[in-house]
Amino acid sequence: MVTVWCPDWPVVAAGVAGGVPAVVLHANRVVARSPAAAAEGVTIGQRRREAQQCCPDAALLDHDPDRDARAFEPVVRAIGRFAPRLDVVEPGWLCVAARGPSRYFGGDEALARQLVDAVHGEAGALATGVGVGIADGRFAAAVAARRAGRVAMVVAPGGTPAFLAALPVAWLHVVGEVDPELVGLFARLGLARLGDLAALPEGDVLARFGPAGRHAHRLAAGLDERPAGGAEPPPERRVQQTFDDPVVALDPLVFTGKHLADRLVAGLSGEGRVCTRLVVTAETEHGERTERAWYRAAGMSAPAMVERVRWQLDAWMASGELSAGIVLLRLAPDEVRGDDGDQVRLWGGPSAADERAARAVARLAGMVGDQGVLVPAWRGGRMPGDRYGWVPASTTDLTDADDTAERLRPRPLDGPVTPGGRGAGATIGRAGPWPGALPAPAPAVVPAAARTVDLLDADGRAGAVSGRGELSAPPAALVVAGRSAQAVVGWAGPWPLDERWWDPRRHRRLARLQVVTADGAAHLVLAEHHTWWIAATYG
Amino acid sequence: MDLAAAVAPTTLARQRTLPVVDALQPLLPEGGLARGRTVACRGVAATSLTLALSAAAADAGAWLAVVDVPWLGVEAAAELGVPLERLVRVEAADTLSWADLVAAVLDGFELVVTRVPRRVGAGVLRRVQSRIQSREGVLLAVGDPGPLGADVVIEASTPVWEGVEQGAGHLRGRRVTVVSSGRRIPRPRRAELWLPGPDGVVAAVDPAAVPEPVLRSVG
Numbered sequence: 001m002v003t004v005w006c007p008d009w010p011v012v013a014a015g016v017a018g019g020v021p022a023v024v025l026h027a028n029r030v031v032a033r034s035p036a037a038a039a040e041g042v043t044i045g046q047r048r049r050e051a052q053q054c055c056p057d058a059a060l061l062d063h064d065p066d067r068d069a070r071a072f073e074p075v076v077r078a079i080g081r082f083a084p085r086l087d088v089v090e091p092g093w094l095c096v097a098a099r100g101p102s103r104y105f106g107g108d109e110a111l112a113r114q115l116v117d118a119v120h121g122e123a124g125a126l127a128t129g130v131g132v133g134i135a136d137g138r139f140a141a142a143v144a145a146r147r148a149g150r151v152a153m154v155v156a157p158g159g160t161p162a163f164l165a166a167l168p169v170a171w172l173h174v175v176g177e178v179d180p181e182l183v184g185l186f187a188r189l190g191l192a193r194l195g196d197l198a199a200l201p202e203g204d205v206l207a208r209f210g211p212a213g214r215h216a217h218r219l220a221a222g223l224d225e226r227p228a229g230g231a232e233p234p235p236e237r238r239v240q241q242t243f244d245d246p247v248v249a250l251d252p253l254v255f256t257g258k259h260l261a262d263r264l265v266a267g268l269s270g271e272g273r274v275c276t277r278l279v280v281t282a283e284t285e286h287g288e289r290t291e292r293a294w295y296r297a298a299g300m301s302a303p304a305m306v307e308r309v310r311w312q313l314d315a316w317m318a319s320g321e322l323s324a325g326i327v328l329l330r331l332a333p334d335e336v337r338g339d340d341g342d343q344v345r346l347w348g349g350p351s352a353a354d355e356r357a358a359r360a361v362a363r364l365a366g367m368v369g370d371q372g373v374l375v376p377a378w379r380g381g382r383m384p385g386d387r388y389g390w391v392p393a394s395t396t397d398l399t400d401a402d403d404t405a406e407r408l409r410p411r412p413l414d415g416p417v418t419p420g421g422r423g424a425g426a427t428i429g430r431a432g433p434w435p436g437a438l439p440a441p442a443p444a445v446v447p448a449a450a451r452t453v454d455l456l457d458a459d460g461r462a463g464a465v466s467g468r469g470e471l472s473a474p475p476a477a478l479v480v481a482g483r484s485a486q487a488v489v490g491w492a493g494p495w496p497l498d499e500r501w502w503d504p505r506r507h508r509r510l511a512r513l514q515v516v517t518a519d520g521a522a523h524l525v526l527a528e529h530h531t532w533w534i535a536a537t538y539g
Numbered sequence: 540m541d542l543a544a545a546v547a548p549t550t551l552a553r554q555r556t557l558p559v560v561d562a563l564q565p566l567l568p569e570g571g572l573a574r575g576r577t578v579a580c581r582g583v584a585a586t587s588l589t590l591a592l593s594a595a596a597a598d599a600g601a602w603l604a605v606v607d608v609p610w611l612g613v614e615a616a617a618e619l620g621v622p623l624e625r626l627v628r629v630e631a632a633d634t635l636s637w638a639d640l641v642a643a644v645l646d647g648f649e650l651v652v653t654r655v656p657r658r659v660g661a662g663v664l665r666r667v668q669s670r671i672q673s674r675e676g677v678l679l680a681v682g683d684p685g686p687l688g689a690d691v692v693i694e695a696s697t698p699v700w701e702g703v704e705q706g707a708g709h710l711r712g713r714r715v716t717v718v719s720s721g722r723r724i725p726r727p728r729r730a731e732l733w734l735p736g737p738d739g740v741v742a743a744v745d746p747a748a749v750p751e752p753v754l755r756s757v758g
Binding site for chain 2: 516
């Protein structure tokens with residue numbers, strides 16, 4: 001197995017020269033950075049703010065997997081010419097079966113040079129640091145590719161366990177798609193190196209950590225040449241769709257691909273299996289064909305399959321070699337393995353909906369500006385509209401549970417979660433005292449600016465609240481500008497509030513009333529600066 | 540295999556309707572928010588109703604976008620059961636029309652709460668409607684749906700607030716009569732609901748329950 005790895009491919013795909021500092025962001029986190037930015041200390045996984053602190057003049061780019069795939073397509077094609085059995089894991093990372101081409105070129109090193117030349121031939125000088133790793137298994141080859149320098153790293157046949165033994169367990173997460181929490185657990189239990197993990201008996205690892213742990217154990221021991229419990233899937237598992245009218249647009253094809261992928265995944269999961277290697281084929285009316293194998297160690301979910309179909313078709317259609325519409329789309333699972341439920345995280349982790357929302361937020365912020373897309377953040381206060389403020393969504397990572405918890409502290413998820421609402425006690429109770437705040441329910445309509453109103457007593461005179469917090473006379477009518485007077489059928493208060501008396505700029509001294517009018521509306525009415533205002537409506 | 544289907548976690552994405560709280564289920568034709576549909580909430584409790592409708596679905600994992608509703612009370616939303624970690628507010632900008640904005644929001648969010656502007660072109664509306672259907676989202680309109688037209692219109696009327704008298708007590712809960720009607724509902728359905736109830740929960744009114752007395756200080 002040979003792995004070719006182009007580091008920070010998204011930056012290369014964006015066309016950024018190596019000397020220019022640039023950072024590709026997705027959901028507020030760094031996904032890839034140019035060598036110049038890396039030299040300043042930007043690492044993958046950092047938050048945007050931290051990256052900007054390290055390197056203030058880095059250009060910020062949006063994560064665009066379609067662009068990455070389109071840019072990687074010529075590289076794949078070039079390599080496919082002399083190494084036909086290849087599969088792509090993601091743009092920037094592909095695997096090739098080594099034996100045949102290696103013999104043809106006269107050795108592993110020669111093959112590695114061919115591969116690097118092919119990459120440079122298509123991507124040009126932008127692609128720096130291309131690594132080639134050759135080893136017996138996929139995992140070892142991928143690790144070797146990442147550790148290779150200018151010369152390819154070749155692990156001798158049979159030397160894979162020894163090669164892996166000295167490496168830290170973090171590689172399982174970086175390359176092997178193992179849950180980072182599990183890797184963290186290994187580290188905390190003292191299994192700092194892959195060799196430590198591989199030394200444990202497989203049965204014990206399975207018993208303690210479950211199937212995910214066993215998968216990690218096999219990777220660490222270098223036993224992943226053949227997927228555990230894998231078998232050739234019967235050809236009936238292939239799904240395909242032929243089109244009577246040739247299709248020239250990408251979206252209907254992806255839509256069809258989604259249906260095919262759903263069917264395929266449903267069929268495989270019915271047998272308790274998941275696809276690790278998928279071959280996507282498309283043919284045009286004139287016989288032009290694209291066929292590409294995609295590999296993913298953790299198994300592909302339907303959205304992952306659709307994403308790869310989109311990448312492949314988009315790149316193929318953009319390459320300009322089509323002369324007719326597409327009449328056939330086929331998905332064939334090439335390798336399957338037992339489904340351990342690895343894909344479904346039992347707790348935590350962003351879901352597909354979370355990622356989709358985060359992407360939409362990024363796009364919307366580009367359309368309406370950063371201040372146009374807001375998320376709630378806890379501030380604390382007594383007046384409606386004070387407890388929660390709004391902050392731009394681009395300053396937070398919506399998919400990160402810790403970030404969100406921090407933003408919305410105190411967490412309103414404590415206490416019994418009833419379907420009809422968490423109830424009054426939950427948010428307020430955990431918030432700390434805030435004496436003087438009104439009890440629940442909170443008003444649903446809180447305009448940005450309070451409106452002046454007239455609160456009249458039975459004689460038609462404006463009511464007033466004395467310094468002692470006593471109303472001059474019971475209110476009888478509420479008059480909002482531009483509307484007819486409403487009779488007051490119920491009221492409560494006044495509750496005086498003297499906030500921040502020590503801060504002359506932010507000092508507020510007011511009295512609050514809850515007023516219910518004849519039309520059934522309830523308002524929170526304030527007396528401040530000798531005027532009456534509607535602060536909020538219980539709509 | 541049916542066993543696999545039974546054991547597999549039911550993701551929201553596979554379901555045709557999004558869940559709603561028990562009290563509101565009888566008002567909707569499918570017992571939930573059918574994907575690709577528009578629901579409008581009118582009347583005196585429009586905002587609260589809209590939030591209550593979206594709460595269960597957002598709790599189950601759907602993301603909620605509030606477009607052009609600047610008066611939204613976040614605390615009220617939280618009390619009605621909307622998980623704030625999946626709430627995003629989008630404000631209109633001069634550069635973009637309402638319809639384009641809603642269409643862009645529907646790309647990423649399954650639940651969209653918005654108010655419909657009074658003057659919108661028919662072609663524009665058709666585009667928004669087809670986008671709602673193709674993205675399989677749900678549009679909840681606060682107030683009159685206007686020219687957009689809603690599949691279900693829910694109106695709350697005759698609100699009665701409990702807990703407040705002449706100078707005593709504080710607002711505790713509100714009883715409303717909620718009527719749902721529309722294209723999908725041949726005979727209008729009604730329900731008496733607490734919106735919100737004294738314990739903060741949206742629930743059906745129990746006719747046999749005795750209202751809590753309002754305490755008044757006498758000395």
